[in-house]
Amino acid sequence: xxxxxxxxxxxxxxxxxxxxxxxxxxxxxxxxxxxxxxxxxxxxxxxxxxxxxxxxxxxxxxxxxxxxxxxxxxxxxxxxxxx
Numbered sequence: 001x002x003x004x005x006x007x008x009x010x011x012x013x014x015x016x017x018x019x020x021x022x023x024x025x026x027x028x029x030x031x032x033x034x035x036x037x038x039x040x041x042x043x044x045x046x047x048x049x050x051x052x053x054x055x056x057x058x059x060x061x062x063x064x065x066x067x068x069x070x071x072x073x074x075x076x077x078x079x080x081x082x083x
Contacts, residue, residue, distance in 0.1 A: 019032040 016032070016036050019036065020029055023029045023032055
């Protein structure tokens with residue numbers, strides 16, 4: 001494994017590894033792991049809930065165009081009724 005990958009992997013897991021090192025038995029390791037995974041899950045959910053500020057999708061543009069087309073058809077139908 002590349003040394004830079006090893007260093008990066010360790011730095012990403014350093015906090016968890018420190019918690020594991022402080023554990024005195026397998027129950028504490030399991031508890032530390034569960035706490036870590038729950039915290040990661042909460043963080044992911046918070047990131048997702050923030051949403052992303054994206055421009056309208058092409059589907060939204062198509063819906064607007066369809067609405068405009070429907071409006072044109074309604075105007076034409078009313079014109080025929082009044083004629």
